[in-house]
Amino acid sequence: xxxxxxxxxxxxxxxxxxxxxxxxxxxxxxxxxxxxxxxxxxxxxxxxxxxxxxxxxxxxxxxxxxxxxxxxxxxxxxxxxxxxxxxxxxxxxxxxxxxxxxxxxxxxxxxxxxxxxxxxxxxxxxxxxxxxxxxxxxxxxxxxxxxxxxxxxxxxxxxxxxxxxxxxxxxxxxxxxxxxxxxxxxxxxxxxxxxxxxxxxxxxxxxxxxxxxxxxxxxxxxxxxxxxxxxxxxxxxxxxxxxxxxxxxxxxxxxxxxxxxxxxxxxxxxxxxxxxxxxxxxxxxxxxxxxxxxxxxxxxxxxxxxxxxxxxxxxxxxxxxxxxxxxxxxxxxxxxxxxxxxxxxxxxxxxxxxxxxxxxxxxxxxxxxxxxxxxxxxxxxxxxxxxxxxxxxxxxxxxxxxxxxxxxxxxxxxxxxxxxxxxxxxxxxxxxxxxxxxxxxxxxxxxxxxxxxxxxxxxxxxxxxxxxxxxxxxxxxxxxxxxxxxxxxxxxxxxxxxxxxxxxxxxxxxxxxxxxxxxxxxxxxxxxxxxxxxxxxxxxxxxxxxxxxxxxxxxxxxxxxxxxxxxxxxxxxxxxxxx
Numbered sequence: 386x387x388x389x390x391x392x393x394x395x396x397x398x399x400x401x402x403x404x405x406x407x408x409x410x411x412x413x414x415x416x417x418x419x420x421x422x423x424x425x426x427x428x429x430x431x432x433x434x435x436x437x438x439x440x441x442x443x444x445x446x447x448x449x450x451x452x453x454x455x456x457x458x459x460x461x462x463x464x465x466x467x468x469x470x471x472x473x474x475x476x477x478x479x480x481x482x483x484x485x486x487x488x489x490x491x492x493x494x495x496x497x498x499x500x501x502x503x504x505x506x507x508x509x510x511x512x513x514x515x516x517x518x519x520x521x522x523x524x525x526x527x528x529x530x531x532x533x534x535x536x537x538x539x540x541x542x543x544x545x546x547x548x549x550x551x552x553x554x555x556x557x558x559x560x561x562x563x564x565x566x567x568x569x570x571x572x573x574x575x576x577x578x579x580x581x582x583x584x585x586x587x588x589x590x591x592x593x594x595x596x597x598x599x600x601x602x603x604x605x606x607x608x609x610x611x612x613x614x615x616x617x618x619x620x621x622x623x624x625x626x627x628x629x630x631x632x633x634x635x636x637x638x639x640x641x642x643x644x645x646x647x648x649x650x651x652x653x654x655x656x657x658x659x660x661x662x663x664x665x666x667x668x669x670x671x672x673x674x675x676x677x678x679x680x681x682x683x684x685x686x687x688x689x690x691x692x693x694x695x696x697x698x699x700x701x702x703x704x705x706x707x708x709x710x711x712x713x714x715x716x717x718x719x720x721x722x723x724x725x726x727x728x729x730x731x732x733x734x735x736x737x738x739x740x741x742x743x744x745x746x747x748x749x750x751x752x753x754x755x756x757x758x759x760x761x762x763x764x765x766x767x768x769x770x771x772x773x774x775x776x777x778x779x780x781x782x783x784x785x786x787x788x789x790x791x792x793x794x795x796x797x798x799x800x801x802x803x804x805x806x807x808x809x810x811x812x813x814x815x816x817x818x819x820x821x822x823x824x825x826x827x828x829x830x831x832x833x834x835x836x837x838x839x840x841x842x843x844x845x846x847x848x849x850x851x852x853x854x855x856x857x858x859x860x861x862x863x864x865x866x867x868x869x870x871x872x873x874x875x876x877x878x879x880x881x882x883x884x885x886x887x888x889x890x891x892x893x894x895x896x897x898x899x900x901x902x903x904x905x906x907x908x909x910x911x912x913x914x915x916x917x918x919x920x921x922x923x924x925x926x927x928x929x930x931x932x933x934x935x936x937x938x939x940x941x942x943x944x945x946x947x948x949x950x951x952x953x954x955x956x957x958x959x960x961x962x963x964x
Contacts, residue, residue: 416658418673420660430664440575441575444577455518473601476596479596480512489501508534512531512533523562530560546591551665554572555571556569559572569604569605573599626673627669628670629670657674750776796927806845817850818832827913828864829867832872836874844932851928853883870886888945890912891941937950
């Protein structure tokens with residue numbers, strides 16, 4: 386009976402632990418998805434602000450921008466392709482009361498006989514929407530509309546004018562809306578000031594304002610254009626709601642991803658995340674919920690574990706308590722032994738590196754510095770210069786070794802931040818070559834690279850630089866005088882394969898399996914007696930796998946080596962436009 390009770394206790398412990406593990410994994414994945422959504426929305430708002438800034442600069446540069454000029458400008462910006470989901474981009478002009486009649490008459494005489502500034506009424510100033518592209522469909526209803534006459538729009542326009550920031554309005558209904566498929570809306574404004582006038586203070590900006598470049602957004606269209614197909618129907622899809630400011634209410638709801646296709650039987654979601662997006666002081670609140678059935682005790686792995694543990698408990702009942710205890714302790718001891726063996730291996734490896742690789746350069750530094758100290762009066766300038774160069778070389782080797790050890794230790798602790806972004810592979814390669822070309826020229830080695838300018842990767846800048854710098858440095862190290870190194874990149878199925886190949890001494894087959902193994906760090910002297918720690922390739926492996934990629938090597942002794950690794954290609958769907 387004691388054995389059975391022990392089995393039952395172990396069953397519940399195992400099920401609870403499995404549930405906890407499943408919940409932790411689900412929460413981590415859910416938080417990652419939520420942060421990805423926030424990043425995409427934030428990046429797109431910044432991209433829209435840049436577009437409107439470009440439009441404001443276009444108007445500020447000339448007082449004679451025509452409707453055709455504006456249309457050509459928007460077409461050249463490729464708005465539909467680069468910023469899908471946007472309702473349009475327009476320009477609203479400030480019209481003083483004493484110029485209103487002349488303004489209306491001018492537009493009527495130039496092809497718009499029905500033009501008027503709406504709503505009608507006597508106001509000190511008017512702000513008519515005179516350009517809006519595309520100038521068709523629902524956007525035609527906004528032609529001539531005075532946004533400044535409406536309090537919510539006026540508030541955003543005034544803040545934008547006074548601060549010279551891109552500013553979002555509170556929740557509104559666009560004038561483009563009809564009675565069908567009505568969506569919540571918002572507008573973004575960027576001020577346009579008169580050329581030549583000062584805009585350093587609020588009063589100067591109020592005096593210099595002549596209009597606003599703006600974009601109207603239908604929130605369902607905008608959010609779908611930003612997030613794409615992330616919310617395709619499935620059992621565990623995320624439910625995203627976007628609210629205006631901090632108000633979580635129906636009145637403040639800007640977007641509901643499941644407004645037209647609610648998921649049933651999900652009254653109590655077990656995943657929840659609340660995230661703010663703050664854009665130049667304007668706040669949206671993201672409320673993200675989801676249901677993961679894998680957390681349920683009667684679902685998936687948890688259910689299997691439950692049944693398995695019950696069966697194990699019944700079997701344990703037929704065994705002796707002594708045998709159970711022995712097996713339990715044996716499992717624990719084996720697990721602890723494996724952990725201790727790994728810790729000892731890592732400890733021994735570090736001690737070996739510190740003891741062996743640090744000793745040699747320090748001995749050189751001490752030896753040469755002693756010569757310099759004891760015999761400086763008998764040495765000529767050239768001899769002193771040679772000794773100084775040797776000391777500098779040994780110090781550099783020591784510094785590089787310490788940097789590699791510290792970098793590797795930080796990766797094991799998870800303390801290196803991972804911030805993937807839109808990176809030009811060609812520009813990154815040029816930066817690496819600018820740093821390493823002196824080393825290559827010292828051995829008369831030619832470095833060629835052919836990475837297309839259009840290839841952009843979604844990668845962490847520091848990590849990518851570390852990987853390329855290590856691989857190119859190794860290629861230089863193991864290539865004979867007068868050799869060649871080639872850097873290539875090929876796109877395939879959403880990834881790019883980057884290769885660094887050389888015609889150097891190559892790697893023996895027995896050594897290939899040791900290159901990326903911490904327990905078998907391989908440190909080999911280069912063709913010009915260069916030294917290294919062997920940690921560089923371990924860092925490359927850590928960083929490449931952090932991006933979801935893989936790294937490998939193909940080599941033949943006497944013919945050279947070809948190191949290859951993969952990274953994800955940057956697309957707008959990676960996380961939105963990077964700014």
